[in-house]
Amino acid sequence: MKQSSSVADLTDELRKEVNRYSPGGKLPSSRALVERFRVSPVTVSRALAQLAAEGLVVTRPGAGAYRARPRTPLAATGDTSWQEVALSADGAADLVPRTVDASGVTVCLAAPPPGVIEFSGGYPHPSLQPEKAMAAALSRAGRRPGAWGRPPLDGLPELREWFARGIGDTVTAADVLITSGGQSALTTALRALAPPGAPVLVESPTYPGMLAIARAAGLRPVPVPVDRDGVRPDLLADAFRATGARVFVCQPLFQNPTGAVLAADRRPEVLRIAREAGAFVVEDDFVRRLPHEDSGPLPRPLAAEDPDGVVVHVCSLTKATSPSFRVGALAARGPVLERLRAIQIVDTFFVPRPLQEAALELVGSPAWPRHQRTLSTELRARRDAMTAGLALRLPELALPHIPSGGYHLWLRLPDGLDEPALQSAALRAGVAFTPGRPYFSAEPTAAHIRLSFAAVSGTEEIAEGLRRLRAACDEALGGPVPQFVRHTPAVL
Numbered sequence: 001m002k003q004s005s006s007v008a009d010l011t012d013e014l015r016k017e018v019n020r021y022s023p024g025g026k027l028p029s030s031r032a033l034v035e036r037f038r039v040s041p042v043t044v045s046r047a048l049a050q051l052a053a054e055g056l057v058v059t060r061p062g063a064g065a066y067r068a069r070p071r072t073p074l075a076a077t078g079d080t081s082w083q084e085v086a087l088s089a090d091g092a093a094d095l096v097p098r099t100v101d102a103s104g105v106t107v108c109l110a111a112p113p114p115g116v117i118e119f120s121g122g123y124p125h126p127s128l129q130p131e132k133a134m135a136a137a138l139s140r141a142g143r144r145p146g147a148w149g150r151p152p153l154d155g156l157p158e159l160r161e162w163f164a165r166g167i168g169d170t171v172t173a174a175d176v177l178i179t180s181g182g183q184s185a186l187t188t189a190l191r192a193l194a195p196p197g198a199p200v201l202v203e204s205p206t207y208p209g210m211l212a213i214a215r216a217a218g219l220r221p222v223p224v225p226v227d228r229d230g231v232r233p234d235l236l237a238d239a240f241r242a243t244g245a246r247v248f249v250c251q252p253l254f255q256n257p258t259g260a261v262l263a264a265d266r267r268p269e270v271l272r273i274a275r276e277a278g279a280f281v282v283e284d285d286f287v288r289r290l291p292h293e294d295s296g297p298l299p300r301p302l303a304a305e306d307p308d309g310v311v312v313h314v315c316s317l318t319k320a321t322s323p324s325f326r327v328g329a330l331a332a333r334g335p336v337l338e339r340l341r342a343i344q345i346v347d348t349f350f351v352p353r354p355l356q357e358a359a360l361e362l363v364g365s366p367a368w369p370r371h372q373r374t375l376s377t378e379l380r381a382r383r384d385a386m387t388a389g390l391a392l393r394l395p396e397l398a399l400p401h402i403p404s405g406g407y408h409l410w411l412r413l414p415d416g417l418d419e420p421a422l423q424s425a426a427l428r429a430g431v432a433f434t435p436g437r438p439y440f441s442a443e444p445t446a447a448h449i450r451l452s453f454a455a456v457s458g459t460e461e462i463a464e465g466l467r468r469l470r471a472a473c474d475e476a477l478g479g480p481v482p483q484f485v486r487h488t489p490a491v492l
């Protein structure tokens, strides 16, 4: 800690000083800096490395550090407007135009403006991440023999085995490919299973990041409604008949955004309907490692009850660790595995070996089960704080389902309150949420919002966020703006 703050201090000092030297001029020697700032040689070399990374200095081994020569930017002179035409000109050749739109994903990834409470985040707050355990795992991983070598293309065998064990008895390590998180696994699956122009059945509502993947691949998402027991099998069968689709993307556990769990009697139905349609079910098991303390035993993945290779299973470590811990898995049985493997290798080669080694170190450490218990307890406390606060302050927002896993609630807005108006008012009041519209691939059934309780620092922030949301509702509905709103930071 001390070491890293002295590095930061010295870096700041040197950053201020560097302009005094002429471009290309030599900076004082490391020894002189050690003596002058009374820091260790390691601190000096880390500070210089930081400045080199920023492009302010150039270090030459054995010779010293020099002020970098300024780069002459060319960008301002060019004219990039031709790209507008180029990027759209060949749309006519596409059966279904590809739409590349990252907004559905960035809304969960982007940090909100300073001072704004984040009910929009899709990942746990840093205080809920196993930061120490991840750091220790990464450092142990870096020292493993061969850590920087090329990994087997399908992933480290022990990590594939670990994921296979978590899925169920029908799956072995040989059926698993290690991926760069769930997003990349979904991209591989959709590209492997459906050609451009094909329909793909999706739950409605569903994760906008998956709709973005489908559209970017030129697929046509066709919505199949979800109720509190998950996707409706009668409508799923109709949708297969009407479209001839060969793929259905499903989140059977704590669905994003509704939190629904596919009911026990629907699970075999979904598999049977897909099997009869000759179609694959892509099972996005994204929050299996985020049960709340009171969840009870979880239903197994659909893949564990699928002898015929209908299910292509997707899972990831990110939601229980950090968005940067981009390690996930695809599991499938039968010839489809070869197709998935080929797409993944063509697109990305493989997941960096140090990260795979770190994943193995992390999930094998005693800290991992401890972290999972803490996460379950914390998520439950936050969910309870949010549901209680909503009932007290915002009773007009309908909450049809309180999930026992995952990190968010899905609320229906009352008539007369629309999503854009509420979103703008909320940002002015200092709270960010995710509007419901992007979760529907076609016309939405009603106005909704999704509130995440994992990305905030704790229950106090939840209470404050809900106070701000109350003020935003009043403003959007045209009511009086309560006194306390004037004291919250005005943002936008």
Ligand SMILES: Cc1ncc(COP(=O)(O)O)c(C=O)c1O
Residues within 6 Å of the ligand: 108, 122, 180, 181, 182, 183, 184, 207, 209, 251, 256, 284, 286, 315, 316, 317, 318, 319, 323, 328
């Ligand atoms: C339903 C669902 N699937 C997959 C993902 C992708 O997550 P990651 O790539 O971090 O594993 C997300 C992220 O928000 C999600 O909500």
